[in-house]
Amino acid sequence: MFRQMRRGRQQLSAGEAEELLRYGSSGVLAVHGDGGYPYAVPLSYVYTGGKIYFHCAKEGHKLDALQRDPKVSFAFIGEDTIVSEKYTSYFRSVIVFGRARVVEDESERLTALRALAEKYSPDRPQEEREREVSSCAQALIVGIEIEHMTGKQAKEYVGRARTGEEAGQ
Numbered sequence: 574m575f576r577q578m579r580r581g582r583q584q585l586s587a588g589e590a591e592e593l594l595r596y597g598s599s600g601v602l603a604v605h606g607d608g609g610y611p612y613a614v615p616l617s618y619v620y621t622g623g624k625i626y627f628h629c630a631k632e633g634h635k636l637d638a639l640q641r642d643p644k645v646s647f648a649f650i651g652e653d654t655i656v657s658e659k660y661t662s663y664f665r666s667v668i669v670f671g672r673a674r675v676v677e678d679e680s681e682r683l684t685a686l687r688a689l690a691e692k693y694s695p696d697r698p699q700e701e702r703e704r705e706v707s708s709c710a711q712a713l714i715v716g717i718e719i720e721h722m723t724g725k726q727a728k729e730y731v732g733r734a735r736t737g738e739e740a741g742q
């Protein structure tokens with residue numbers, strides 16, 4: 574049921590899309606919100622084990638929405654370079670469709686928390702990160718099982734390899 578990209582030449586390979594997602598700092602989760610309105614909410618996340626995880630308050634609009642309807646979309650902008658003389662932006666982005674669920678399994682929850690800590694505080698000592706993870710005993714973690722993922726880049730990037738800097742390395 575998922576659509577083909579109309580401008581297929583601009584589609585990134587699955588590996589390139591995954592790499593973008595791995596290095597991104599935040600994305601926007603879209604859920605089926607209140608009263609028929611979509612609700613798009615920015616979040617920090619980690620992509621690990623083929624899934625997207627984020628931590629979440631124990632109540633609120635987003636949690637109510639995804640518990641009512643687990644089908645979600647998640648969009649991430651990997652690059653948005655304005656090129657004024659061309660009246661355009663050279664971009665790279667990823668869009669995911671999948672199902673969200675509160676992670677109940679304790680070992681999966683801890684793995685996701687550790688992955689979040691490693692992603693966002695890689696420079697901090699491991700023991701400190703472990704303490705932080707232990708202090709999040711009550712934190713709620715949501716996982717997104719990915720059903721469809723595509724990456725797209727500006728047409729100006731087609732056929733051009735990414736530099737290390739562009740790849741976030």
Ligand SMILES: Cc1cc2nc3c(=O)[nH]c(=O)nc-3n(C[C@H](O)[C@H](O)[C@H](O)COP(=O)(O)OP(=O)(O)OC[C@H]3O[C@@H](n4cnc5c(N)ncnc54)[C@H](O)[C@@H]3O)c2cc1C
Pocket residue numbers: 599612614615616617618627628629630632633634635636
């Ligand atoms: C870069 C970034 C990273 C973030 N990372 C996380 C994260 O990892 N985990 C996490 O739980 N939250 C994160 N947040 C905060 C997140 O965007 C939400 O504010 C938060 O998750 C609460 O969502 P809720 O639906 O429970 O809020 P509720 O308070 O229940 O939302 C009620 C209403 O408040 C408004 N609202 C809520 N959030 C925002 C917002 N961010 N901006 C403007 N209006 C808003 C909307 O109108 C919404 O319908 C992040 C925000 C940013 C910008």
